[in-house]
Amino acid sequence: MKFCLFLGCNMPAIRPDAELGIRLSLQTLGVEVLDVEGASCCPAFGTFPSVDEDATLAINAWNLANAERKGADIAVQCGSCYSSLKLGRYKLIHGKLEEINQKYLSKVGMRYEGKTDVRHIIDIMHNVIGVDKIKNSLRYSLKGMKVVVQNPCHVLRPSKKVGFDDPENPIALKNIVKALGAEVPRYSRERQCCGGAGGFAKHDKKANLEFLKKKLDAMKDEVDPDCIAVSCITCLMHMDNAQAELRKLGMIDYEIPVFDYCQLLAICQGHDPSKVARIATTPRDAVISKILRNKI
């Protein structure tokens, strides 16, 4: 089994430890992780898609074509990258493919056949690798710990074009966290988006923080979890960093550590936490020590 790992921009630029968590956990599960030579920005919604659709599809097709040359599907964690590439692919194979190939890719000797697909890490973990294989790869577990999940919006909606899970009651991320031995209790604002993507925070910081606070309060009051498991670079950075701002403003008085799912998995598989979970604003040491005491 092999996948082309699509990095996007935020992960390699700001959280390369999360990238390492993904690579090592996939490799431990027997997946060959390929790098896509010549990949670029997906492009993100606030860039080309906000200005011109053809240019957007050309860049989508450029990235898809580069992966296609490797003969494998794309694996991606960032929700925005997933959505940009998946929606772009949908538009391409439903009509624009030849035009975009001809007008843009052919000018630089490239071509996208429409074969390479885009899969999110949650989808790959749950539906390709499966929970049994994940369980068998563990040396430590999250036994005795409560973990809440934050599903990336972009893998759920619009479900007809990008979905692989029930958009109203997603279970895949929960199942793969449970496979690590954790209890995954429900909380009321589970379906609420983190608010980190796009221009919301930039245009109205106060409203954006209040929005996230509602979600964090629901987690704290209803579950009081050891940590939050996410699977999107924006959820990871926003839910982690904004907690510090909320504390500074006196809007919350607690801390909930945030991990990318593959960081938790990699630690449970025995990979070095100081490498796969190095960067965080909200301290994660207590959770990591707890995991390392849970030897299987």
Place this chain on the structure above:
Amino acid sequence: MIEGRDPNLVKELIELGGADLVKCYQCGTCIADCPTGFSETPLSAKRLIHIVKLGLREKLLEEETPWMCVTCGGCEERCPREAEPFEIVLAIRRWQCKEDDTFVPLALGEIFARGHTQNVLNPIRKEIGLPEIVTVANNHEAMQKFREMLKETNVYKRYSYIFREE
């Protein structure tokens, strides 16, 4: 034509990717769960569509709310008419860029200059044992091809002042 109202506005938005906006029947489902509802000046796809249908160009150009969208897809999922409100929000951004260059995000230039919205060559990579980056950011030949392809787009031709080869 009523003064200040331009019936062509709908057509312009349809051409820019908002093809399904004619399906909208103004039910408001799209705003019920929109994260920006927490703001005193929320983004309302419903309202924006109404402005487009009324043909109010100047009013549409004044709107900054389309740029608040967090791209969560909630409206797109729930719209009972499959009017694709998220696609309409993007189409409105494109229309604004066309009408007024100052709307065009400068991140376009970043992507042209280094292939990404920011510097992906983080020195921590080596320290934690990550392989070298092989994207356009670290591959001169691919970067040249990527730029050559972008030069074919209308965006490049129209806003060439944004694009510089660093």
